[in-house]
Amino acid sequence: MLSCKEASRLVSQSQDRRLGWRERMALRLHLAVCDACREFSRQMAWLRQALRHFALRAEQDETVRLPSEAAERIRRALHGHD
Amino acid sequence: MTHISGDALLVEHGDYLYRYALLRLRDPHLAEDAVQETLLAALSAKNGQGFAAKSAVRTWLTGILKHKIIDHFRRAQREAPLPDGEFSDGDLPPGMDDFFLEDGHWTEPPSSLGNPAALLEQQQFWGVLQTCLDRLPKALARIFLLREIEEKENEEICKELEVSTTNAWVMLYRARMGLRKCLEMNWLGDRNAEL
Numbered sequence: 248m249l250s251c252k253e254a255s256r257l258v259s260q261s262q263d264r265r266l267g268w269r270e271r272m273a274l275r276l277h278l279a280v281c282d283a284c285r286e287f288s289r290q291m292a293w294l295r296q297a298l299r300h301f302a303l304r305a306e307q308d309e310t311v312r313l314p315s316e317a318a319e320r321i322r323r324a325l326h327g328h329d
Numbered sequence: 330m331t332h333i334s335g336d337a338l339l340v341e342h343g344d345y346l347y348r349y350a351l352l353r354l355r356d357p358h359l360a361e362d363a364v365q366e367t368l369l370a371a372l373s374a375k376n377g378q379g380f381a382a383k384s385a386v387r388t389w390l391t392g393i394l395k396h397k398i399i400d401h402f403r404r405a406q407r408e409a410p411l412p413d414g415e416f417s418d419g420d421l422p423p424g425m426d427d428f429f430l431e432d433g434h435w436t437e438p439p440s441s442l443g444n445p446a447a448l449l450e451q452q453q454f455w456g457v458l459q460t461c462l463d464r465l466p467k468a469l470a471r472i473f474l475l476r477e478i479e480e481k482e483n484e485e486i487c488k489e490l491e492v493s494t495t496n497a498w499v500m501l502y503r504a505r506m507g508l509r510k511c512l513e514m515n516w517l518g519d520r521n522a523e524l
Contacts, residue, residue: 250433259502263476263483283438290509293445298477300449301458305352306345313347317361318339324365325335325372 249277254284258291333386335372341383342390343368349391353398353474355463363401367394395479399489402471406490421466421507428506440513454516461511465504472497473504 249257254277257270266274278285305311313321346367350360370393430436448454462470475486487497 250429251435252429252433255428255506256498256502259505260498262505263498263501283435286439286441287509289445290439290442291505293442294505294509294512295477297445297449297458298474299480301455302352302478304455306348308348309344311348311351312344313361313364314357317347317364318343321343321361321365321368322336322339325339325368 249273251277251281251284254278254281255287258284258288262291262295333372335368338368338371338386338390342387345387346390346394350394350398353478354401355467355470359401363394363397366397370397402475402490405471406468406492421469421503426507428510439509440517442513442516448516457512457515461508461515464511465507469500469504469507472500473508476501 254274257266257274260266261274278288343364346364347360350363351357354360354363367390371390374393427436442448462474465473472486472490472492475481475489476483481489483494483497486492487494490497492500
């Protein structure tokens with residue numbers, strides 16, 4: 248029987264690689280009887296989704312702009328190159 | 330269009346490129362430098378000439394910026410690599426570590442975050458996520474963002490950052506554990522305080 252510590256590692260790694268057959272069975276068995284790790288597993292899936300939303304929002308957030316001093320500095324650096 | 334002007338690129342795409350870089354580099358000065366390097370590279374590249382559509386130019390610029398960001402990550406990873414080995418002390422801020430007891434049970438079992446889909450609708454939540462990302466050690470944040478935001482395959486990340494596969498799994502695990510704990514503490518903590 249996996250410990251919660253081992254189970255949490257497998258849950259994380261399942262997002263990065265295909266687990267082996269034994270690992271999948273062991274994890275499934277653990278999750279079947281462990282509420283805490285089942286919740287953890289749900290949260291890991293959700294976290295991945297949340298990060299993707301977060302990235303889209305950050306890239307589209309028009310209140311975040313290149314600071315004007317930086318823009319001026321860049322403009323000067325670009326002159327002579329175009 | 331036979332010629333691309335630096336001013337025009339800056340006006341049209343500067344803010345977007347800055348946001349893109351800031352999200353990944355997590356440092357305003359680094360992000361500004363990356364925008365500058367990108368536009369300079371764009372101006373000196375011949376194949377930039379002749380794009381008519383704004384969206385094509387943006388895709389092209391973003392492609393250049395991506396490479397600049399990876400270059401930076403690789404340099405940073407070389408200068409301050411995470412120590413090899415399973416668990417090193419002190420690379421997560423206090424309170425974000427010690428997840429398990431010696432017998433392998435949770436120190437504090439994960440508590441329910443409520444309705445996860447609804448959470449994503451709440452403005453406040455994004456501020457908390459931002460804070461928690463900033464609290465991750467830089468090396469962990471780098472690999473985690475590459476994995477989750479760029480959706481890069483593990484092997485590709487390992488090659489780009491020059492880390493072993495096993496080390497990458499450990500770093501991603503620690504990033505997720507740290508982030509989850511931070512969200513739980515700050516989000517649930519705040520919510521409970523309001524009740």
